[in-house]
Amino acid sequence: MRYMILIYGDPAIYANQTKEEIQAEYAEYMAFGEEARKRGVNTDVGDALQPPTTATTVRVRDGKTLVTDGPYAETKEMLGGYYILDCKDLDQAIELAALIPGAKNGMIEIRPIVTDYSA
Amino acid sequence: MNHPDLHTTIEATFQRESRKVIAHLITTYADIELAEDALQDALVEALDHWQRSGIPANTGAWIMTTAKRKVIDRLRRHRALQKRLPMLVDDNDEFHDDEPIDIPDERLRLIFTCCHPALSQEAQVALTLQLLGGISTEAVAKAFLVPLTTMEQRLVRAKRKIRDAGIPYQVPPIKHLPERLETVLAVIYLIFNAGYVSPKGDSLIQTDLCDEAIRLGRVLCDLLKNQPTVGENAESLGLLALMLLHHARRNARTDEAGEIILLEDQNRALWDRQMIDEGIALLDHALGFNQRGIYQIQAAIASLHAQAPSADETDWLQISLLYGSLAHLSPSPIIQLNRAVAIAMAHGANNGLDILEGLANDKTLCNYHLYHATCADLYRRANLPEKAKRAYERAIALCDNDREKSFLTKRLIQLA
Numbered sequence: 203m204r205y206m207i208l209i210y211g212d213p214a215i216y217a218n219q220t221k222e223e224i225q226a227e228y229a230e231y232m233a234f235g236e237e238a239r240k241r242g243v244n245t246d247v248g249d250a251l252q253p254p255t256t257a258t259t260v261r262v263r264d265g266k267t268l269v270t271d272g273p274y275a276e277t278k279e280m281l282g283g284y285y286i287l288d289c290k291d292l293d294q295a296i297e298l299a300a301l302i303p304g305a306k307n308g309m310i311e312i313r314p315i316v317t318d319y320s321a
Numbered sequence: 322m323n324h325p326d327l328h329t330t331i332e333a334t335f336q337r338e339s340r341k342v343i344a345h346l347i348t349t350y351a352d353i354e355l356a357e358d359a360l361q362d363a364l365v366e367a368l369d370h371w372q373r374s375g376i377p378a379n380t381g382a383w384i385m386t387t388a389k390r391k392v393i394d395r396l397r398r399h400r401a402l403q404k405r406l407p408m409l410v411d412d413n414d415e416f417h418d419d420e421p422i423d424i425p426d427e428r429l430r431l432i433f434t435c436c437h438p439a440l441s442q443e444a445q446v447a448l449t450l451q452l453l454g455g456i457s458t459e460a461v462a463k464a465f466l467v468p469l470t471t472m473e474q475r476l477v478r479a480k481r482k483i484r485d486a487g488i489p490y491q492v493p494p495i496k497h498l499p500e501r502l503e504t505v506l507a508v509i510y511l512i513f514n515a516g517y518v519s520p521k522g523d524s525l526i527q528t529d530l531c532d533e534a535i536r537l538g539r540v541l542c543d544l545l546k547n548q549p550t551v552g553e554n555a556e557s558l559g560l561l562a563l564m565l566l567h568h569a570r571r572n573a574r575t576d577e578a579g580e581i582i583l584l585e586d587q588n589r590a591l592w593d594r595q596m597i598d599e600g601i602a603l604l605d606h607a608l609g610f611n612q613r614g615i616y617q618i619q620a621a622i623a624s625l626h627a628q629a630p631s632a633d634e635t636d637w638l639q640i641s642l643l644y645g646s647l648a649h650l651s652p653s654p655i656i657q658l659n660r661a662v663a664i665a666m667a668h669g670a671n672n673g674l675d676i677l678e679g680l681a682n683d684k685t686l687c688n689y690h691l692y693h694a695t696c697a698d699l700y701r702r703a704n705l706p707e708k709a710k711r712a713y714e715r716a717i718a719l720c721d722n723d724r725e726k727s728f729l730t731k732r733l734i735q736l737a
Binding site (some may be wrong): 205289291292301 | 491
């Protein structure tokens with residue numbers, strides 16, 4: 203089953219990161235990718251996202267396209283990155299999510315991806 | 322000709338025998354709704370067939386074979402389900418076979434699915450009662466005091482989440498077993514307490530919930546014992562012991578009018594000695610594994626009460642120490658409340674009041690009627706009637722159970 207793994211975190215933590223901390227976190231994410239591959243799960247589909255200050259929200263009302271600055275929902279935690287993982291079941295997805303570095307100071311949301319649109 | 326009795330017998334036999342069948346169907350086809358529908362079809366056929374030809378010798382095998390045939394029927398009828406037909410091919414030979422078949426016991430896998438942490442606790446409880454207890458949605462709704470439609474929606478949503486999120490049907494690997502088992506035990510204990518506390522509910526259904534929780538506890542202990550990678554588990558045995566030791570007092574807990582009788586005032590001759598003996602034996606066995614846990618400690622406390630000839634002759638010192646270690650393992654103001662009572666019994670009301678007064682600003686306790694009722698009782702014993710009166714009044718104001726309210730009111734009047 204495919205799962206979208208959404209990585210949420212406190213923007214304050216990222217705002218004050220030193221260069222070394224950023225590099226260390228990057229290395230942790232690389233190590234996570236390696237660990238997932240060892241368990242037979244590919245992490246190629248996934249990336250970090252630019253901060254919510256760069257987000258744009260689009261909606262169409264009465265045929266008019268409305269564009270607003272900022273993310274859809276203003277929350278304390280921001281969506282900082284994502285993966286799309288093909289896992290055996292939810293237990294494997296939870297196990298991998300727990301290994302994502304962002305799980306330690308933020309939280310990970312797991313969303314199963316719809317595969318059968320005929321059902 | 323009508324056979325109302327036979328009809329009831331068939332339904333009861335079917336319900337009892339189908340617990341293993343439903344677990345097997347669900348884990349085989351990984352589709353709860355399909356399994357339930359097929360079992361319902363099989364019940365219809367059983368009512369017809371068994372009334373005419375009698376109840377078969379091996380009812381479990383009969384239900385299994387029929388239900389599997391019904392699964393195939395349903396898959397053929399619904400085109401959307403047809404792509405799943407290939408996975409049934411292996412089972413085809415069974416359908417022409419009238420030999421008794423041994424139904425593999427998949428209930429342990431199903432318990433862990435029903436109590437998966439990705440489901441809300443409400444959903445865990447409802448699923449466990451329905452899929453492992455075979456209890457109807459109506460009865461589950463009634464027991465948990467929610468409208469039938471709410472309970473129906475809760476169950477449907479939970480079953481869909483299991484399917485759509487890919488919650489597996491498996492006994493978790495050993496390294497995750499302790500935390501996953503903790504969830505299962507919490508669900509069983511919650512079912513038991515829903516019956517024990519009897520919140521404004523129908524008393525018949527409430528007793529059934531206690532029996533059902535004890536049955537589930539027994540099944541869990543047996544299944545773990547027979548699972549080679551897991552084996553017997555101290556806390557599961559501890560929970561079963563705890564439930565038995567509490568349930569042993571069921572006939573002494575209320576009077577004819579349904580009013581609550583406190584432990585100290587209960588007629589101990591009404592306690593179920595056989596159940597107490599079983600609970601104590603289970604607890605001794607559990608303690609032998611040397612893995613302390615909250616259920617074993619609570620069972621130990623209950624066993625000291627069960628062995629005491631009267632409230633005064635209870636080993637309150639030991640009980641207060643056990644509450645101390647319980648508070649250490651699972652810090653909670655309610656446990657502190659119980660510890661204060663034990664200390665008051667062991668060392669005098671004033672010592673208990675020292676602890677209770679220290680808890681006065683606790684957010685949970687200050688709105689909890691039993692906190693104020695306990696304070697009131699200790700003030701009464703410490704000969705402080707004014708303080709006792711105020712505490713009783715506060716307890717009565719906060720209490721929403723009529724029987725407990727009338728009990729507290731009686732105590733308040735006795736004070737004057």
